[in-house]
Amino acid sequence: MSDTDSTETERGGGHVDESVAADARSKSRPTMRHVATLAGVGVKTVSRVINGEPNVSAATIERVLKAARSLDYEPDLHAGNLRRADGRTRTLGLLVGSVDNPFAGAVHRAVEDAALARGVAVFASSLDDDPEREQAAVSAFLRRRVDGLILTTVSENQAYLAPELRRGTPVVFVDRQPAGVTSDSVVSDNTAGAALATRHLIEQGHRRLAYLGDRHDIRTAQERRRGFLDELGRAGIATGDAPLIEGLHDEETSRRATLALFDGENPPTAIFGAQNLVTIGVIRALRELGRQLDTALVGFDDVPLGDLLEPGVTVVAQDPHAIGRIAAERVFARLDGDDSPAERTIVPTRLLQRGSGELLPRVDAR
Structure with missing residues (x-):
């Protein structure tokens, strides 16, 4: 079987005027016909290559795929179906x-x-x-x-x-x-929201605060970390005295990280959970340790049933x-x-005070 269809033949060994590519890129979404023209083959040949059909030479496959890449062509899964007059798929x-x-x-x-x-x-x-x-x-x-x-x-x-x-x-x-x-x-205003959470804990008298956050390569995590550290600086609290634990992304890793905080000397009196799944892990760990009534907690973003716990979970709520x-x-x-x-x-955030963020520092920590 030939690499070409019965009505179109390969043209000039694949040499095509670059104006074809420019036209396809600039005016509309590239079609299979654009790819065929650029590759110097028939439309049916392009179809066979795109659909992985046999009996197409390696050289032709390479030429078609190169043309498709240069045009940023994506196969149309709706091709052959009836299309609306405006070309939209709704x-x-x-x-x-x-x-x-x-x-x-x-x-x-x-x-x-x-x-x-x-x-x-x-x-x-x-x-x-x-x-x-x-x-x-x-x-x-x-x-x-x-x-x-x-x-x-x-x-x-x-x-x-x-x-x-x-x-x-x-x-x-x-x-x-x-x-x-x-x-x-x-x-959301992540930096301002994180600063709001941190400031609220500081206003309750806390000086030993811990930050538990998501992966640092995630932009929202970077913004929340910055808000936390900026607020510590404004309060004159040395950032070196505030544990920053990052790379947490689910309840279990956050739970283990929180448990580890309380294994060391001078555990925090307050925790900022900078992501909702992180906050849930913190809640689980504090309850496991029996520290939920003497360790303040503010989470970023609301958590399911957070208002029904004792104490209720204070959060900086997104919308x-x-x-x-x-x-x-x-x-x-x-x-x-x-x-x-x-x-x-x-979109602004807001502080929902429910109890956990309003706990005062333990007497032995003041």
């Missing part, structure tokens, strides 16, 4: 940290509520703070030709999205700001519903023709 792609996390679940619900009102479906995937998983999920969304993306990201640079942004696909980043591209974002709603509104505004400069929306 779908959004949503990437969240983890569906297990209540914060991510609330963002997801808010996006779905906004999308449902417009007859739009939402494809959702979990990031699990894995850069490879991030790009794989985004690529899967794009192959399904979603009309817009709402993304929580972890990779150091999101420049891989530049071709999609040039094509006009709305992309809104939530929880964490992007790097390498300019696009809309909706985030994930507002974050998801605003992100969806930005995507739909872009789809409706808003071409204004990218916006960064900062």
Whole structure:
């Protein structure tokens, strides 16, 4: 079987005017025909290569894949289906940290509520703070030709999205700001919120504070750490006297880290849990040690049933519903023709005093 179809032949050994590539990149999403033209083969040959069919020479496969990469071509899973006149699929792609996390679940619900009102479906995937998983999920969304993306990201640079942004696909980043591209974002005021939590503990008389936080390569964790340290500095507390434990990402590692704090001399009288799953691990450890009534605790982001514990868990609460709603509104505004400069929306946090953050230092620690 020939590497070409019956109506088109390979042209000039793959030599193609670069204007073909420029045209495909600048005007619209590249199609299989663009790839065929650039590779100098027929459309059916491109189809066989993309679909992994046999009887295509290695040289032709290499030429087709090289052309596809140069055009940032993504196979269209909807090809052959009936398409709406406006070319839209009435779908959004949503990437969240983890569906297990209540914060991510609330963002997801808010996006779905906004999308449902417009007859739009939402494809959702979990990031699990894995850069490879991030790009794989985004690529899967794009192959399904979603009309817009709402993304929580972890990779150091999101420049891989530049071709999609040039094509006009709305992309809104939530929880964490992007790097390498300019696009809309909706985030909490992490630094100010962490400073608020720390200041509240200091105002109760605590001088031995511990910070338990997420991975330091995550931007939100960096911002919360900065807020904690800045507030210590303003209060004249040496940062060297405040244990900083990072790299925690779930309840169990946080529980073990908290237990270790109380194995040493001069354990903290107050703890700032800088992520909701971290805070849950701290709660478990304090109850295991019987220290929940004499060790103050403030968490960043609310925790399930935190108001029903004794004492209730004091938290700096984010507003994930507002974050998801605003992100969806930005995507739909872009789809409706808003071409204004990218916006960064900062959603404020608030302190919910429930008891754990209002505990005074132990008498022997004053």
